[in-house]
Amino acid sequence: MSITALRRLILIGLLLAIGLGLSLASPSFLKLDNLMTLLQEASQTGIVAVGFTLVLITAGIDMSIGAVIAITAMICANFLTYTHIPAFAFIPVALGAGCLVGLFNGFFITRFKLPEFIVTLASRGILAGLALLIAVKDADGFVSNVFIQDPVYLGFGGTVGPFYIITIVFLVLAVLVQFFLKRTRSGTNIYATGANPTAARLSGINTDKTIFAVYMFSGFCASLSSIFLSARMMTAMPEFGIGSEMDVIAAVVIGGTPFTGGIGDIWGTVIGTVFLAMIKNGILKLGISPYIQPIVIGGIIVVVVVVDVWYKGFAERLARNRARRRTAEQDRAAA
Amino acid sequence: MAENSDASEEVLLDCRKICKSYNGPMVLSDVDFSMKRGEIHALVGENGAGKSTLIKIITGVTGRNSGTMVFEGKEIGHDHSRTGAQGLGIAVIYQELSLIHGMTVAQNMFLTKEPRMPVLGIINIRRMNSLAQAMIDRYGFNLKATDVIDGLSIGQRQTVEILKALNGKASLMIMDEPTSSLTSAESAQLFGIIRQLKADGISVLYISHRMEEVFDLSDRVTVLRDGRLVEVLEKERIHPNEIIRLMIGRCLDEKDSKCVMERKGGEVVLDVHGLSSEGKFSDISLQLHAGEVLGIGGLVGSGRTELVRAIYGIDAHDSGSISFQGKPWTPGVSQSIRGGFGFVPEERRLQGIMGGISITGNIGITNLDSIAGKGFVSDRKELALSRKAVGLLNIKPAEPSLPVGNLSGGNQQKVVVGKWLIRDLRLLIVDEPTVGIDIGAKEEMYQTIARLASEGVSVILVSSDLPELTRLSDRILVLRKGRIVKEFAEGAVTEEDVLRASSGILEGGAA
């Protein structure tokens, strides 16, 4: 069994164990209602995490996702408050804004060879400020709460059967992107770009184009999740999404996509988001102070990264031994 | 491709009056170069002669300033690019560079050319694997299409590189120092492949500093010196001494190699006892005397590099002890530097060089103790030191302010070695010190090492270059699978003896 498969198996085992523990500790955990809410929350992080995973596979990082959520929410709030344009017409514009941010990020990363972290951190600052600037204000200039009444828009927060629409969208997106990653040339290019950019370029891959594409997609995913968020909350606030990078990073890292690039996939991210949502849900269900959530999440990130580094060293040792055995065999054959 | 008798005389590539400068001095001036279809052609010359640059121009990595290039009868314009070269069928074998780790052999071979299903552009993995396997089998390689790169030996990786290039329907295959990290068995295998390519009508352009390879393999040899064409030798004129004379412009009076081992009686400087590191080497005990050159032989992957890294303190070991000058010693890089250890690492690009920084800066960094008396770096002393290193090893161009990344491969290596040689050393560890260094500079390096030893410095020399190992060493230990399998301490040793021990064929035949 490959080492990634083994890691995944352990993660799923852990997920089931925690689930079992929680259902024993809290009778309401296994209720359909609670499970659907859990999945709904997982999907909220998950949609953003899908885009973020692609960025991470190229060995980049996108710190602007939280602020993209905020700006998207504010764009929608403006359309809803000041115009009569139907939701189906302005939502594509809002999604386009996310892509535009990705375009901006990609431009500075590829053209000026700036570090991904710096570029996207700067966009985060700019967007967070812009979101406040364009927020709907009352007569005194204070940010006012927008109450969303548009039925079409609110529909995004709804359910089909027991499932929230967002959960369905998340799963469909995950399946499509996973397939894209593993079975198309563009998907392969993403891995190659992250694993060894020089080699990728030498092989004729346009790594700049790949980088543009992943940041645009990451922006798109963040915008998409923003629409679901405001639809569910029935309001839009300029603080939406700010700080949510932490959850997204945690989910993706738990899922087994490392920061070093070239490895990872969407299945891992799906498991990671459910894992994280379950932990958060568990904290609520067990009646522990919610303030402990970020501490737990931060702690999990550290533990996972440490274990992964250790695990990687272990796997490399195995691979080295195997290579050595092969060399010996070859020499014997040559002799 | 149609094969007939005059096909071999057909000119595949014709470069004329190629000039190139990287905004500075001329690196190539009026160089004529041609390749025939189906020939094996060696390009030789000293470090910095312009070999790699010529290849970069042919493969579209860098542009030429003037001159014409004609490939398969078609003129190549100044807009030549890497993708353009690939499209024409010009393939390059890069040293380990172009393989993607984590992907399989087939994925690497077909990168950007994956076979796809008729609908939706979905990659047809099964077909890709079977096509790859068919190609592997056609050449009789010991590989599986579904193997992941990370588990392959260096030699196998290079085979994958070649397969990958062939897959682009190459008619010209270029290799820049392909054997520099291969064992002799792996090199032999590579030569087999090169001959196979030739039989398939593919031309091979080959750069190497290992002269014996050039003589065995080539149909023609082009010699460059200081960016100019010196001569093109036809098969019958390819002779070692002739080529060396043309390369360096003088005859080389090689000091006759001693190749006789002799135990040095001096004080024990380093005493390693039962050193083990899981999966790398086990139970290594050795003693190093003052002024002794201790050679460590063995195949690539036998644990030599790992052993010297552990002694120098870059990697930790699991068990065993080391004492240095009679006192217990805990390895660690900063202790080692303070104790007067010097270390020339194997992977110079990764461990030894800061490409964007000047020669002076690179040399300064390991010598901070001597240039920064009270915590401030003295530019004057730094410059003086780097001048010394540049002079000692004849680094070209002799301009300490140049970024090391702009030097030729061989001259970069000289910087790595040079920054240690100018120190006050007790113990020098060198791992493959002359890979990629031209034959004249090699001789200078040998003399420097011998001089250091005569001044009482102890040297550990790891080398796959057997003539080098037998010539320089006073004593040779051979490692195999992480263990010392043989010690040559006295009497004459031949290259063959070392090779036998390395590959596990000890005296008396079977292992």
Ligand SMILES: Nc1ncnc2c1ncn2[C@@H]1O[C@H](COP(=O)(O)OP(=O)(O)OP(=O)(O)O)[C@@H](O)[C@H]1O
């Ligand atoms: N990127 C660069 N910028 C400036 N100068 C360069 C650059 N690359 C190479 N040079 C210079 O061009 C000259 C020729 O270098 P080249 O790499 O072609 O030599 P080479 O024949 O391949 O030598 P070696 O055997 O050491 O690899 C050298 O003097 C080198 O300093």
Ligand SMILES: [Mg+2]
């Ligand atoms: Mg070179």
